[in-house]
Amino acid sequence: MKKLIIIIGVILAGYSSRSYAQIAAAEAVKLVVKKVIKAIDLKVQRMQNQTIWLQNAQKTIENELSKFRLNEISNWSEKQRSLYDKYYQELWKVKSTITYYQRIKDLTLKQVALVGEYQQAWRLFQSDKHFRPEEINEMQRVYLGILDASAKNLDQIMLVVNPGKTQMTDQQRLEAINQAGDRLDENYGDLKQYNNQNIILSLHRSKDLNEVKTIKNYYGLH
Secondary structure (H helix, E strand, O other): OHHHHHHHHHHHHHHHHHHHHHHHHHHHHHHHHHHHHHHHHHHHHHHHHHHHHHHHHHHHHHHHHHOOOHHHOOOOOHHHHHHHHHHHHHHHHHHHHOOOHHHHHHHHHHHHHHHHHHHHHHHHHHHOOOOOHHHHHHHHHHHHHHHHHHHHHHHHHHHHHOOOOOOOOHHHHHHHHHHHHHHHHHHHHHHHHHHHHHHHHHHHOOOOHHHHHHHHHHOOOO
C-alpha cells in the first residue's frame, strides 16, 4: 500500500511539473506577444506621423508647382526662365520622392487591421470549449510568429522611408516599400487563413446542428 502511494505520488508529481512547465511556457509566450503588440503600436504611430508629414509636404509642393506656368510666361528673360525652370524641376523631383505616402498609409491601416483581427480571434478562441488548453497555447505561438514577422516588415518600411539611413534612388525606395508591403499582406492573409482553419475545426467538433448554429453565431458567420 505504501509503495502504491509512493508510485501515485511520483506520477502526480510528474504531471504537476509538466503542467507547471506548460503554464510557464504559455505565460512566457503571452508576455512576448504583449511586447510585440506594444512595439507594433509604436511603429504604427511613427508611420502615421510620417504619412501625415509626407501628405502635407506633397500639398505644399503641389501648391508651389501650380504657381509656375513656365510655358505661359512670355516676357521672362532666358536667365529668369532657366532659374525658375531649375527650381520647378527640383520641386518635381521632391514630389516624386513622396508619392509613396499613400502606399505607406495603406500598409499602416493593414497592420492595424492585422492586430485587430488577432485580438478579436484570440478572445473568441480562448472561450471556445472545443479547443484544448494545449491547442490554445499552440495558437498563441502561431500568432506570435505572424505578429513578429509583421513587426519586422514594418521596421523595413520605416528604414526605407528614412532617407538619412538608406542610400537609394526613388525607384529603389518605392520597390523596397512594395516588397515589404507585399510581405505584410502575406502576414495578414496568413492570419485570416489560420483563423478560418480554427473556426472550421470548432464547427467540425460541434455535436449537432444546434451547436453548429451557436458556433456560427459566436464567430459572426451567416
